[in-house]
Amino acid sequence: MEKENQNGHGTKHIIQSLLVNIAIAASKGFAAFMTGSGAMLAETIHSTADCANQLLLLLGLKQAKKDADQEHSFGYGKAVYFWSFMVAMLLFSIGGMFSIYEGVHKYNNPEPVHNIGWAIGIIIFSIGMEGYALISNIIELRKRKKSIPFFRYLHVTKDSDLIIIFGENAAAVLGLIIALTALLLSHYTGDSRYDAIGSLAIGVVLIAVAIFLASEVKSLLIGESADAIIIDTINKIAADNSNITEVINCRTVQQGPAEVLVCIKIKIIPDLTTQKISVLINDFEKELRTQHPEVKYLYIEPDFQEWK
Structure with a gap:
């Protein structure tokens, strides 16, 4: 939706x-x-x-x-x-x-x-x-x-x-x-x-x-999760980025009728410089907010191995 x-x-x-x-x-x-x-x-x-x-x-x-x-x-x-x-x-x-x-x-x-x-x-x-x-x-x-x-x-x-x-x-x-x-x-x-x-x-x-x-x-x-389509979009953005190997976890909360909080932990390829990681995160945020402007609060954490 x-x-x-x-x-x-x-x-x-x-x-x-x-x-x-x-x-x-x-x-x-x-x-x-x-x-x-x-x-x-x-x-x-x-x-x-x-x-x-x-x-x-x-x-x-x-x-x-x-x-x-x-x-x-x-x-x-x-x-x-x-x-x-x-x-x-x-x-x-x-x-x-x-x-x-x-x-x-x-x-x-x-x-x-x-x-x-x-x-x-x-x-x-x-x-x-x-x-x-x-x-x-x-x-x-x-x-x-x-x-x-x-x-x-x-x-x-x-x-x-x-x-x-x-x-x-x-x-x-x-x-x-x-x-x-x-x-x-x-x-x-x-x-x-x-x-x-x-x-x-x-x-x-x-x-x-x-x-x-x-x-x-x-x-x-x-505290209810946001629409599932937001998670689908996140998974698609990650799949299309060669520097991201996996979305480890994703949590969403509906903060208001048109406000969503999103927290994501992604697994990235090793040996990326700090600058490249920063660019990757900024590009991810831009693409997600372009498709879903209701994502008002967005936090992305990169990791090199799966964390549970």
Whole structure:
């Protein structure tokens, strides 16, 4: 998988989702007030939490761009992974747990749902807005995934911010469909417990999405290897250089969405002068960074015999 350059990691998709969710949260809140629907209140909390989440992602991306300093010699690239993990936790706690609490409360203390027309209209409007954001998100994912199968890309991509937005938007569309179904059932059966069940179902969806997102981000947060294609490139560069006999070992760490740390130990032919070794290493670094500009930190150690 080719990694995108730094310009490929913009904030457009996050800002777009943030603006959509601000409008939707306000409209859902109005619908919840007008109808007394627990499912609509759960969706209001969900969209409000999404707004906070997207602000956290923007904060993470901003912090990730900070230059390396004495305290953080490899930069702040992993900041975006930390805030992505926090987003998953907030989605679990604020969105999912509150929706379940509201569902249990409404089920044990049923209240009639009224003015359902407001809710239906706003849900349809919200589905259109969330659906637009989700489709835009999928289009961006398809651009970046290249030839990799879509769901495989969700697992292997290093772009945690894009995956978080996709998860939020997908959960929002599904949650709205559940809320609409619950409201219609409550209205036509006269049993408001369907609305409570809808709130419970929305909570389960949010918790499931949060667990998925947290598990995907955790690997990046604790230190995940970079894309295997970088190692393939390293092996090819070494094979094409007559002064290198073997790549003894190679270690990579993803430091951020577009930052990779690479440490290589190579076996070279004997009797090379210090100057020739220096030229060899510089040429190796230049060729690797030309093909993979995301390799920001690169260390190459030459040796004359295999070391384990």
